[in-house]
Amino acid sequence: MVTWATGLQPVRADLDGRTVRDVVRTSAGGEALQVSLSNLLGERPVVLRASMGLHAGGGALEPGSVRPLTVAGARDVVVGPGEEVLSDPVPGPWAPQLELAVSVHVDGDPGTVSGHVLATATSYLSDPGDSTLDEGSAAFPTAVTSWSVVDAVLVTGVRDGSTVVALGDSLTDGDGSTPGEDRRYPDALARRLLADPGRAGTGVANLGVSGDQLLVPGAGAGVLARLDRDVLGLPGLETVVLLAGTNDLLRGAAADDVVAGLERAVERAHAAGVCVVAATVPPFAQAGPAFAEGRRTVNDWVRGSGVADAVLDADAALRDPADPDRLLPEHDSGDGLHPGDAGYAALAAAVDLDDLDCDR
Structure with a gap:
């Protein structure tokens, strides 16, 4: 694993x-x-x-x-x-x-x-x-x-060992977190799992690439391409937490195309016997109304389609209740898009650990 x-x-x-x-x-x-x-x-x-x-x-x-x-x-x-x-x-x-x-x-x-x-x-x-x-x-x-x-x-000799992959863009990569402090959301998730006696053998792999897109190459080969190339063959893989689509929407992709891409990702993972926790797209107030409308369409699908095995509501975990199209100020690293340490901790806390147990 x-x-x-x-x-x-x-x-x-x-x-x-x-x-x-x-x-x-x-x-x-x-x-x-x-x-x-x-x-x-x-x-x-x-x-x-x-x-x-x-x-x-x-x-x-x-x-x-x-x-x-x-x-x-x-x-x-x-x-x-x-x-x-x-x-x-x-x-x-x-x-x-x-x-x-x-x-x-x-x-x-x-x-x-x-x-x-x-x-x-x-x-x-x-x-x-x-x-x-x-x-x-x-x-x-x-x-x-x-x-x-x-x-x-890789680590061997782990009782009840399994691998969870966090896959996505800069929100998974940890842009905005304190350098050298391991405060990305997958780091916080790994600490939560370690503190749970029944899940201490779960390894967490951070395959976020800042600037990457779901549908086409960004700063990486593209999330869909990396799912096939880098993720599905990993030893002990049980569940993928997929947080993607933000950069596609920011670059003008249609929300329906992002939904179709997420659906393809889930289908490929399921074909490999891997479960998927799909995340909603968090807010970015500075991006304007077209982005806000697009992410609402994507988020409605993530929450309501039932295609993924479970949902991580990153939007609900990070948004400002008084202004749902922006990050809560204490979660914001300062650029309106990327969480800071407190935001990434909140995102990790929003993961239901039971959702990481896959029985496919």
Whole structure:
């Protein structure tokens, strides 16, 4: 099952002969971890060497925590364009909610790499050279705000383990939350699940991509395309929480087309034996009356169609009761569209945990 993942996008990073130290936070714990290294969106073969350790702040690792990663027993691995590799299991046990640092050395200039632009977290880049086994911060002088190459962390040996994927755009990606504090709504949802003794083995994967659209490519390949490419094949997948359509409406898509796209997403998930919790579209007052009317049409369908297995009423969780076409001020990050930390916490609190249990 998955304990951490991110939505893949093409990333241009100066990785020529350098080591990137991606800092990520897991959700569920277990007996062993495996790391997925991706060149799915790359333009050429890359030679990678990787390690993982416990993050100690800055570019540093906790002393003695670094573990080399191997693939089929080899430290160096060639990953062709359009390919991903999964590391051999690293035995634990591993506690939940760990801040991991996965260090990846890239031999030569990889060009465009697979990664994630809006990490809402700080990772680190070394000077040229293989610094995968360095525990100190001196080898990693450059802070970066994207993730590169690492796209998922899997966990094994979890009792009653399963995976929940949060899929969507910037509202899932966490735009507007405090960087480095893990305050996106999927982070808060993961903490809620961990606090429930019957659901502590549920991993949460955040596959939001800021700027992405449901129907066509945005800053990512498009939510429908990513559902097929990145989501439905994930191990242990039980339920997808789908919050999408905002950017389509903002760019002039017809509400009926957004509804049709959501319906296609649910149909594809159901065909794979996966449940869907469909979310309503939150308000954005500055977008004007056409957006407001479009989201009302979409939201009426989400609430009333019964097509999805359950509904997350993001609109009701975030809107101002005195002015339902705008965010509640204490939920607003300041731009009228993206929640802040309190808004994302409210959104996570609105998820009925029973809705995440899928019996398809």
